[in-house]
Amino acid sequence: MQAHGVKTPEAFWKVVIRGSGQDERAIAWIVPNRQEAKRGQLDRYLVTVAEIERVTGEKIPVADYAKHEKPARSWLIPKGCDKG
Template sequence: MPDEVRQMLVIGGVIWGNNTADDFFLQSHGVATPNAFWKVIVRGSGQDERAIAWIVPNSAQATKKNLDRYLVTVDEIERLTGEKIPVADYAKHDKPSASWMIPAGCDKG
């Protein structure tokens, strides 16, 4: 397997909101509850670089079986968060129709 396929970059963060109804730890710990979480996975390099991204709401409906509902482009995450994600420009516009399959033998499922 080529090295560029085995190398992955995983970046994530939170999306804060102004819903104080779910800020259960604000008074006790000074921590607000995020409205959502985002994650970007980049694999490959050069012409073969690919990215996949999600914005997942912080809710009980956000389960593994619903993951594909939360697929977005890297562009969308950059616009929403103001972050600059280190992904090739051509890969920032792609949104796969489904989450990537976990390779056989991978223990990171």
């Protein structure tokens, strides 16, 4: 994608990992770099960590079982968290 002569990515990805051992969980998104992509639509962009690895070629340090899980919806932001 070209914008003002600067090449910009078509999308960005994010993986969040929480817990450890048997309790390790991960959630991942591939979000298109378009005006229509809004916070309220995050669930549309949910993918598995395995999909992130396939698309990017990166290896994400998360347990194998967690790489194939895709939550039905994005995790809630904990009350008082300023990282939303």
